[in-house]
Amino acid sequence: MSVEENLAKVKNTIKNGVTLVAVSKTHPSEVVMDAYNAGQRIFGENKVQEMCAKAEVMPKDIQWHLIGHLQSNKVKYIAPFVSMIHSVDSMALLEKIDAAAIKADRVIDILLEVHVAQEDTKFGLSIEQARQIALSTEISQMKGIRLRGIMGMASNTDNMAQVKAEFLRLKVLFDTLKSTSQTIDTLSMGMSGDYMLAMECGSTMVRVGSSIFGHRDYSVH
Numbered sequence: 001m002s003v004e005e006n007l008a009k010v011k012n013t014i015k016n017g018v019t020l021v022a023v024s025k026t027h028p029s030e031v032v033m034d035a036y037n038a039g040q041r042i043f044g045e046n047k048v049q050e051m052c053a054k055a056e057v058m059p060k061d062i063q064w065h066l067i068g069h070l071q072s073n074k075v076k077y078i079a080p081f082v083s084m085i086h087s088v089d090s091m092a093l094l095e096k097i098d099a100a101a102i103k104a105d106r107v108i109d110i111l112l113e114v115h116v117a118q119e120d121t122k123f124g125l126s127i128e129q130a131r132q133i134a135l136s137t138e139i140s141q142m143k144g145i146r147l148r149g150i151m152g153m154a155s156n157t158d159n160m161a162q163v164k165a166e167f168l169r170l171k172v173l174f175d176t177l178k179s180t181s182q183t184i185d186t187l188s189m190g191m192s193g194d195y196m197l198a199m200e201c202g203s204t205m206v207r208v209g210s211s212i213f214g215h216r217d218y219s220v221h
């Protein structure tokens, strides 16, 4: 199946009010353009360098979402154009993004990445750490960022009961934070293998890669 056909198929399964981020990491811009030409405008990348390279050659109305781990020293490269950063996992990084956004005369939408999966290799804040940052006076005073919500990944397992329990923990935190702030409206959870379940659990934004672009070949990078 072509990227256009895959995209149409995925879009058909997305609930009303849920935003689809097409995860284009590792796929060349010519392939990503197939999704663009089929109407997709929101793309997710997990590496700063790759996102910058694609943003440079691709149409300017694309909204680029960074979904992978962000090092403080690379914030400056994406601050001028990034639409949303899903992977904020410390106050120090938040301060860097705030400063870089102000310098670029922008306000950048951010999500706090929350770790609920069992794998300990994944980045992210604990639920309690995320709550503390979201409710802090520091964040409320930052003019360069807008806290829009949280992002999380469930464990990579076939045990759907476990995946569901993890999604529901994110949903509970999201609801708590949402009740405290008018800018919080985004719960980013769900990937190719679990986004249907994520939507059932209250996801408002899904990040779908392989179901649209096919399997990734990391050997070429």
Ligand SMILES: *Cc1c(COP(=O)(O)O)cnc(C)c1O
Pocket (backbone or CB within 6 Å): 023, 025, 046, 067, 068, 153, 190, 191, 192, 193, 207, 208, 209, 210, 211
């Ligand atoms: C790669 C990636 C995705 C997309 O994964 P697929 O299984 O290909 O849909 C979603 N979220 C994050 C954070 C990713 O790194």
